[in-house]
Amino acid sequence: MGNRTVEFELNGEAVRVEVEPRTKLVDCIRHRLMRTGTHVGCEHGVCGACTVILDGESVLSCLMLAVQVEGRSVTTVEGLSPAEGLSPLQASFRKHHGLQCGFCTPGMITAAHALLTREPDADDDRIREAMSGNICRCTGYLSIVEAIREARAAYGGASSMPAGEVAAQ
Amino acid sequence: MTIVKPVSGPVVGQPIERLEDLRLLRGEGRYVDDIHLEGMLHGAVLRSPMAHGRILSVDATEARAMPGVHAVITAADLPGHDHPDGVPTIPIRLFPNPGMDPFRQPVLAAERVRYVGEPVAFVVADSPELAEDALDLIALDIEPLPAAVTSENRGEGQPALYEGQPSNRVWGYNAKLGDVEAAFNGAPYTRRERFYVHRHTGITMETRGVLSQWDPVAGTMTSWGAAKVPFQNRKMLAQLLGLDLEKVQMIEGDAGGSFGVRGEFFPEDFLVPFCARMLNRPVKWIEDRREHLLAISHARDVHCDIEIACERDGTIRGMRVRADVNIGAYIRTSTTITPRNVSMFVPGPYRIPNFASDVAMVVSNKSPTGTYRGPGRFESDFFRERLFDLVAGDLGIDRVEFRRHNLLRSDELPHPLPSTAPDPHDSELDSGDYGHMLDLCLAKFGWDEKKRLSGKRIDGRYHGIAVGCFIEGGAAGPAENVRMVLEDDGKVSVYTGSSAVGQGVKTILTQIAADAMELPMERLQLFHGSTTYVKEGFGSFHSRSTVMAGNAALIAASELRSQILAAASELMQAPVEQLRYEAGTVCSEAGATMELTALAGRGIAYEATFRNSKHTYTNGAHAVHIAVDAETGKIEIVDYVGIEDVGRKINPLTLHGQAVGSIVQGLGGALLEHFVYDGEGQMLSGTLADYLVPLATDFPNIRSQAVELHPSPFHPLGAKGAGEGGTIPVGGMLGNALADALADFGVQPRDLPLSPARVWHMVQQGRASAGRAGEG
Numbered sequence: 039m040g041n042r043t044v045e046f047e048l049n050g051e052a053v054r055v056e057v058e059p060r061t062k063l064v065d066c067i068r069h070r071l072m073r074t075g076t077h078v079g080c081e082h083g084v085c086g087a088c089t090v091i092l093d094g095e096s097v098l099s100c101l102m103l104a105v106q107v108e109g110r111s112v113t114t115v116e117g118l119s120p121a122e123g124l125s126p127l128q129a130s131f132r133k134h135h136g137l138q139c140g141f142c143t144p145g146m147i148t149a150a151h152a153l154l155t156r157e158p159d160a161d162d163d164r165i166r167e168a169m170s171g172n173i174c175r176c177t178g179y180l181s182i183v184e185a186i187r188e189a190r191a192a193y194g195g196a197s198s199m200p201a202g203e204v205a206a207q
Numbered sequence: 208m209t210i211v212k213p214v215s216g217p218v219v220g221q222p223i224e225r226l227e228d229l230r231l232l233r234g235e236g237r238y239v240d241d242i243h244l245e246g247m248l249h250g251a252v253l254r255s256p257m258a259h260g261r262i263l264s265v266d267a268t269e270a271r272a273m274p275g276v277h278a279v280i281t282a283a284d285l286p287g288h289d290h291p292d293g294v295p296t297i298p299i300r301l302f303p304n305p306g307m308d309p310f311r312q313p314v315l316a317a318e319r320v321r322y323v324g325e326p327v328a329f330v331v332a333d334s335p336e337l338a339e340d341a342l343d344l345i346a347l348d349i350e351p352l353p354a355a356v357t358s359e360n361r362g363e364g365q366p367a368l369y370e371g372q373p374s375n376r377v378w379g380y381n382a383k384l385g386d387v388e389a390a391f392n393g394a395p396y397t398r399r400e401r402f403y404v405h406r407h408t409g410i411t412m413e414t415r416g417v418l419s420q421w422d423p424v425a426g427t428m429t430s431w432g433a434a435k436v437p438f439q440n441r442k443m444l445a446q447l448l449g450l451d452l453e454k455v456q457m458i459e460g461d462a463g464g465s466f467g468v469r470g471e472f473f474p475e476d477f478l479v480p481f482c483a484r485m486l487n488r489p490v491k492w493i494e495d496r497r498e499h500l501l502a503i504s505h506a507r508d509v510h511c512d513i514e515i516a517c518e519r520d521g522t523i524r525g526m527r528v529r530a531d532v533n534i535g536a537y538i539r540t541s542t543t544i545t546p547r548n549v550s551m552f553v554p555g556p557y558r559i560p561n562f563a564s565d566v567a568m569v570v571s572n573k574s575p576t577g578t579y580r581g582p583g584r585f586e587s588d589f590f591r592e593r594l595f596d597l598v599a600g601d602l603g604i605d606r607v608e609f610r611r612h613n614l615l616r617s618d619e620l621p622h623p624l625p626s627t628a629p630d631p632h633d634s635e636l637d638s639g640d641y642g643h644m645l646d647l648c649l650a651k652f653g654w655d656e657k658k659r660l661s662g663k664r665i666d667g668r669y670h671g672i673a674v675g676c677f678i679e680g681g682a683a684g685p686a687e688n689v690r691m692v693l694e695d696d697g698k699v700s701v702y703t704g705s706s707a708v709g710q711g712v713k714t715i716l717t718q719i720a721a722d723a724m725e726l727p728m729e730r731l732q733l734f735h736g737s738t739t740y741v742k743e744g745f746g747s748f749h750s751r752s753t754v755m756a757g758n759a760a761l762i763a764a765s766e767l768r769s770q771i772l773a774a775a776s777e778l779m780q781a782p783v784e785q786l787r788y789e790a791g792t793v794c795s796e797a798g799a800t801m802e803l804t805a806l807a808g809r810g811i812a813y814e815a816t817f818r819n820s821k822h823t824y825t826n827g828a829h830a831v832h833i834a835v836d837a838e839t840g841k842i843e844i845v846d847y848v849g850i851e852d853v854g855r856k857i858n859p860l861t862l863h864g865q866a867v868g869s870i871v872q873g874l875g876g877a878l879l880e881h882f883v884y885d886g887e888g889q890m891l892s893g894t895l896a897d898y899l900v901p902l903a904t905d906f907p908n909i910r911s912q913a914v915e916l917h918p919s920p921f922h923p924l925g926a927k928g929a930g931e932g933g934t935i936p937v938g939g940m941l942g943n944a945l946a947d948a949l950a951d952f953g954v955q956p957r958d959l960p961l962s963p964a965r966v967w968h969m970v971q972q973g974r975a976s977a978g979r980a981g982e983g
């Protein structure tokens with residue numbers, strides 16, 4: 039009843055999908071287009087698990103309706119993953135153990151990608167601030183900040199690790 | 208039992224990057240809501256809006272008639288509703304006792320509702336949205352009853368939850384060591400305190416979910432979404448559905464965090480498969496965040512009266528504990544653990560020769576409780592460490608010296624813990640040098656330099672420090688199984704009954720098995736996450752997977768190697784004694800060699816069981832430096848140091864991750880997280896905007912270090928369960944550091960959490976009484 043057709047670009051591919059006007063973007067991506075990398079942790083804009091990139095900006099896909107992205111370009115974690123293996127940002131998360139259960143991880147990757155694309159020189163404070171909308175219950179964030187800091191080089195930013203405690207000792 | 212040598216090799220002890228990560232980082236994880244089955248329907252739960260009340264009627268006529276709705280079930284639709292035993296109830300998994308049966312939770316409330324969020328009906332519809340819409344059409348008539356909200360003083364004076372029960376104290380535990388009466392008689396110094404640890408729990412980022420599929424031809428039920436203890440839940444489900452065990456399969460997939468809370472048997476773990484069979488269609492139910500905050504196992508909420516007797520030199524003669532644990536409305540699968548642990552673990556790593564505890568389980572109209580990281584131990588450590596600082600102050604003894612003086616020495620280990628009853632499970636502290644761990648912590652923290660900051664006001668903020676010692680129990684029995692199979696391509700498959708809930712179990716077990724088989728990690732493939740892989744599994748709780756499954760892997764590898772030699776002996780026509788296994792090759796004394804691929808098709812496989820009734824005790828010390836803004840009450844963690852002796856590090860990378868995550872979760876519990884209820888039993892923290900968990904900006908200054916000085920003497924691997932230790936001491940540390948910082952105001956926190964509003968309030972009270980003292 040009252041379904042609408044939406045056309046947009048998902049990870050560089052044109053998609054066309056019929057949705058109810060009330061369908062959220064995240065549900066459309068997960069359950070209609072079956073890209074399940076984007077997660078739902080709260081449905082009310084607090085946890086960041088559903089973060090996707092909309093025309094270069096990171097947005098919370100649980101707070102948007104699918105019909106709002108008509109004609110726009112959406113990138114999810116799948117779109118940031120190379121055909122095989124890991125992107126430098128993803129590899130840095132692995133190296134620094136920036137994930138445990140992995141549930142918050144796709145939102146972390148999309149949010150960090152959006153941050154470093156704009157601010158490749160973001161320092162620790164800025165990284166923490168920019169990532170404060172993404173809740174991780176497992177890691178305590180230390181390793182996530184280290185992972186993002188080291189990935190700056192891949193975005194043309196500062197690459198050196200400041201002296202400090204090394205992760206594993 | 209096969210004798211196995213401790214494994215040593217190239218990968219155990221290395222910071223190996225996790226095998227799990229590749230999929231998870233690419234967004235290819237398979238969490239329960241990622242699974243779509245053909246013809247799948249969706250469920251939604253109608254929950255009680257009231258904390259306490261008598262159900263007069265549940266009328267689902269209109270909801271059932273709604274297009275797109277396939278079923279609405281209420282207690283009246285469940286088998287047994289007309290039976291004297293009533294609707295099915297959730298079994299108690301840990302330390303059950305027939306005396307607890309009246310307090311088990313029915314899968315749907317039948318006559319009474321006892322907490323906000325209690326399931327009353329279950330709707331199945333074409334989509335989650337339709338199922339939710341249908342909930343609004345169910346007419347629920349409940350006659351309200353006054354709510355019981357506190358467990359203080361055994362819940363005396365609170366409305367009764369269970370008819371025919373004399374009080375809300377429904378169960379309890381008593382533990383003892385030595386003669387506590389004698390210790391208090393004639394003691395030169397005693398002190399008594401009352402403390403409280405508030406209600407909070409291990410919110411997981413993935414909410415719970417269940418997807419079930421019934422196969423009418425085979426008569427089998429398959430359920431996805433299991434975690435932590437799939438084998439035990441399978442038994443419960445089989446029993447509740449009246450199916451044979453082998454007709455029920457539980458599939459784990461990826462699980463978005465556990466911390467002890469996810470994976471227990473909840474009402475939905477019955478409701479979803481029950482409807483899937485009834486409708487002969489796959490049914491999926493995914494919890495939303497508000498439901499999660501109400502429906503997941505809650506934890507803590509413990510009042511404690513604690514008393515200590517000492518000599519003038521600070522030697523502890525004895526301690527007495529009387530605690531009231533607010534267990535919520537029902538006794539569920541793991542509810543018994545917190546009260547049991549509070550009864551046993553208040554002494555911690557210290558020499559308390561005489562001890563007695565009396566811990567009550569008190570029901571209330573709040574969500575039922577279960578285990579959460581450091582269950583009963585976080586509480587015990589808060590009570591003990593807070594008391595110690597007060598006592599040291601009274602006696603004029605330095606707080607570090609007071610602890611050092613009373614810590615158990617290595618030559619006093621093993622040392623028995625107080626034995627609790629009923630249903631005792633005796634345990635002893637295994638090995639370690641607790642005093643040395645304290646010294647390591649003080650040195651790393653820089654205690655001597657930071658000491659002068661105690662109570663100082665710098666740039667408008669007050670500084671305080673604290674240090675304390677802890678033990679963490681791990682490696683709960685009874686057993687774990689690992690099956691190893693030599694495949695035709697020369698790879699070794701490893702199947703385990705342990706669960707993966709984000710702690711990197713796959714990587715860790717692969718490391719252990721690789722070294723035991725002297726093979727590179729790529730030659731091993733690890734399987735877990737289905738109840739079909741091994742005959743029995745015991746799951747992931749009580750920091751047990753590494754120790755239990757790790758040792759089972761050592762046994763399996765040892766047996767596999769014998770089988771390999773025996774088979775090679777036949778093929779190579781050489782006596783076994785003249786053969787040796789070396790890094791995946793069999794070599795004979797005569798110089799002949801044979802690769803594992805040559806042994807294809809010979810059925811080389813072994814399923815090993817590692818049994819263990821002895822717990823391991825990781826131990827260590829924490830120290831913290833805080834700065835407090837007296838005007839806002841905000842506490843900043845300037846430095847936090849945690850040191851632990853884990854016996855044996857399998858993977859320093861994952862271990863460090865567990866330790867830091869655990870400390871930050873402890874900080875969340877001590878400072879931010881709080882389930883607030885009003886007097887009517889309504890929960891006021893129903894969103895993540897009200898129930899505050901740590902964010903990236905909150906606690907940047909955490910340092911954690913693990914050492915491996917005292918391997919467990921009880922098993923070949925030597926590792927001790929780790930992963931909860933970070934959380935356990937945090938409440939006590941923060942309470943003591945706050946008292947240290949605000950000494951000028953005479954602040955002595957006795958309750959958690961130390962949220963800004965509460966800290967500000969303590970400062971105001973301190974100012975007021977200082978003002979009065981000044982006037983007088």
Ligand code: FES
Binds near residue numbers: 080083
């Ligand atoms: S699901 Fe969108 S912010 Fe939590």
Ligand code: FES
Binds near residue numbers: 138143
């Ligand atoms: S890795 Fe589990 S929530 Fe972040």
